[in-house]
Amino acid sequence: MPVPIRSIARGLEVLRIVSLNGAMNMTGISKSSGLPYPTVGRIVHTLVAEGYLEREPARKRFRVTGLVQSLSHGFQKNSRLVEVSRSTLIRLTKELEWPMTIATRLGSSMIIRDSTHELTSNTFRHFYPGFIFPMLDSAAGRAYLAFCSDEEREVCLRGIEISDGKTYHHAIKLARTSGELERIRQVGIATSRQTSGTAIAGKNSAIAAPIFFGSEICGILALVFFSAAMPMKTAIERYGSEIKEGARAISTALLEEDNDIVFPS
Numbered sequence: 001m002p003v004p005i006r007s008i009a010r011g012l013e014v015l016r017i018v019s020l021n022g023a024m025n026m027t028g029i030s031k032s033s034g035l036p037y038p039t040v041g042r043i044v045h046t047l048v049a050e051g052y053l054e055r056e057p058a059r060k061r062f063r064v065t066g067l068v069q070s071l072s073h074g075f076q077k078n079s080r081l082v083e084v085s086r087s088t089l090i091r092l093t094k095e096l097e098w099p100m101t102i103a104t105r106l107g108s109s110m111i112i113r114d115s116t117h118e119l120t121s122n123t124f125r126h127f128y129p130g131f132i133f134p135m136l137d138s139a140a141g142r143a144y145l146a147f148c149s150d151e152e153r154e155v156c157l158r159g160i161e162i163s164d165g166k167t168y169h170h171a172i173k174l175a176r177t178s179g180e181l182e183r184i185r186q187v188g189i190a191t192s193r194q195t196s197g198t199a200i201a202g203k204n205s206a207i208a209a210p211i212f213f214g215s216e217i218c219g220i221l222a223l224v225f226f227s228a229a230m231p232m233k234t235a236i237e238r239y240g241s242e243i244k245e246g247a248r249a250i251s252t253a254l255l256e257e258d259n260d261i262v263f264p265s
């Protein structure tokens with residue numbers, strides 16, 4: 001019989017303990033798991049870097065992120081956000097002729113929950129549910145940062161600092177001090193002149209708007225178009241209102257649902 005990998009077993013145990021108990025500090029995790037404090041520290045920082053845990057900004061405590069839910073079989077199928085938004089995605093794709101996506105926060109990154117790339121030829125490649133992309137490089141990520149709470153925003157930025165601080169040092173500083181996020185809140189949409197993190201970086205641009213469940217942001221609706229097809233100003237004039245309207249329609253539909261809805265954080 002193969003010998004279990006001890007480090008993986010310990011990491012899963014820490015993840016299970018935090019998931020069951022909610023936000024915990026290092027000492028509490030060490031006591032609950034029976035693992036030495038230094039070992040817990042290495043495990044926790046690894047889980048933060050990989051997006052499974054995040055540190056609360058006001059306390060030295062760690063909590064699980066939505067990435068933990070993605071480990072569960074069928075998580076995507078059971079997402080009410082995907083079910084409610086599908087008809088709007090299809091309608092907008094037919095009307096605007098560009099692919100639409102639904103994305104949510106996943107740790108300090110964004111993840112596609114649904115898309116319509118397969119419904120149009122105006123795409124370089126299909127981005128299927130489960131595709132993860134950087135938060136600060138994308139219209140969807142910046143829209144999320146602009147409309148989430150101050151506490152959640154700081155959690156995201158600290159997570160990026162821990163996992164990829166050297167790459168995004170300047171972008172993190174701008175997100176905190178430049179006023180860009182306030183401008184996004186004022187106009188209601190965020191833009192990106194490229195879709196980064198892929199083999200076609202620089203060929204796609206995007207416009208994104210927030211989806212809310214009540215007063216809390218729960219996802220992002222985004223349109224992706226060829227960067228060479230038109231200037232961003234033209235794209236905003238043509239599609240900005242439709243994207244904001246679509247996001248509002250999804251938000252309204254979510255509130256009309258009778259089921260209790262829990263979204264990944």
